[in-house]
Amino acid sequence: MSTVANHTPEIAIDVHGLTKSFGGREVVHDLSMQVRRxxxxxxxxxxxxGKTTTIRMLxxxxxxxxxxxxCLGYDIRRDADRIKRLVGYMTQRFSLYQDLSVRENLEFVxxxxxxxxxxxxxxxxxxxIGLRGxxxxxxxxxxxxxxxxxxLGACTLPNPKLLLLDEPTAGVDPKARRDFWNEIHALAAEGLTVLVSTHYMDEAERCHEIAYIAYxxxxxxxxxxxxxxxxxxxTYTVTGDDLNGLGDELTGKPGIDMVAPFGTSLHVSGRDKAALDATVASYRDDPRWHWQDSEPSLEDVFIDLMGRSKDNFQG
Structure with a gap:
């Protein structure tokens, strides 16, 4: 059996320096990470x-x-066939037989x-999975x-050790999403390792760990x-009148790295606290707006990262 020496059972995935190009364009650059079982x-x-490419290489x-x-104690280059037998893969597009019943699909798998x-x-x-009846x-x-x-039932029925979910809840209503994530947590508690790509911040917050990949x-x-x-x-949370106008005015000023509307408020963030405070000082006394010091949200962080990564990619 071709397993890798010194594998630690609680580490499901351990990769170093992964790089992948397609058609001369580098899609993943020098990526290293560990994922616990x-x-x-x-x-x-x-x-x-490069999210899906990364997940497939892992x-x-x-x-x-x-x-x-x-991955699961096997070399990702030499033992790909062994790994594949231990992986369940659920794509965004429904891939079971539409003209078979629920029972027939699961029996077929x-x-x-x-x-x-x-x-x-x-x-x-x-x-x-709650499909009785x-x-x-x-x-x-x-x-x-x-x-x-x-x-989800079909890809976990063969009892995989690793589950890959590629934007699994796209186009699904909030209650169904919540039920789905409850089931994922139950599976993880039984020892299943789950890699999931998502665009939803509330789903990201339900993950044990997260990775942000850009270009x-x-x-x-x-x-x-x-x-x-x-x-x-x-981060400052600002409420009051004409927040769009305020946002336009603040964007690009010294110390301000991100301005983003959140419902009826505006989040104003910067990585240099002193420069941020110096810029917003003249606005804080304006009676039209109420400024509150707040913790940055995960969404604040990702909007900021997205803005910076785009600049790096284009530059």
Whole structure:
């Protein structure tokens, strides 16, 4: 058996210096990271930033141009076939058979993977994902949320050790999203490691750790608290009249790195607290606005990172 020596069982993924190019364009640059077993690890970043390419390299589905590492104790270059058998992959697009019933889809997957007692395994999964009473319904007639549950059931039925979720809740209503994430947390508590790419901040906050990737570069990673602290952003929340006008006026001034509307307020942030305070000082006495010192949110951090990474990419 071709396993890698010195593998630590609690580390599911350990990679160093992964780089990948397509058509002469570097999509992922010198990426290193570790993911612990049973962790829900979220990947965020702009579209086309290399998130999916990174996730596929981490588990041997895509061979890096350079770099190395292990996934589930196997070498990502030499043992890709072994790794693939231990991975469940759920894409954004529903990929089961629309003209088969819920039960038929799950029984088919069970037989495909050689799961003992395919009918019993499908029956147990139907109960687990809350689809009792819908067994004979055609998959194509399910709502987005139910399709998502079925897809999750299908990719976890062969009992994978690693689950890849590529924007799994796009176009799904908030309650279905919350139910889905409750199930993901239950699976992680049982030891399943989950890699998920998402655009939703509330989903990012439900991950144990997160990574922000922009144009192939890993710009920030760690727990949500660590990523926010590492941003070194200071933030003011402003309420009052004509916030659009105020935002336009503040954008680009010294010490101000980000201005963004949040509902009926405006978030004004900067990495240099002294320069930020100096710029906003003349506005704080204006009776039209109320300024409050506040903690930066994860969304503040990502808007700031996105703005900076775009500049780096274009420059």
């Amino acid at each position: 049973g962790t829900i690890y979220g990947f965020l970043g702009p579209n086309g930033s 588990c041997g589905l895509l061979t890096p141009d350079s770099g190395n590492g292990t 069970a037989r495909l993977y050689g799961v003992p007692d395919a009918r019993g395994a499908a029956r147990e999964m139907i109960a687990r 819908r067994e004979e319904q055609l998959a194509g007639n399910l709502s987005g949320g139910w399709k998502q549950r079925l897809a 192939g570069h890993l710009l920030a990673h760690g727990t949500v608290e660590q990523v926010i602290a590492g941003s070194a952003l200071s």
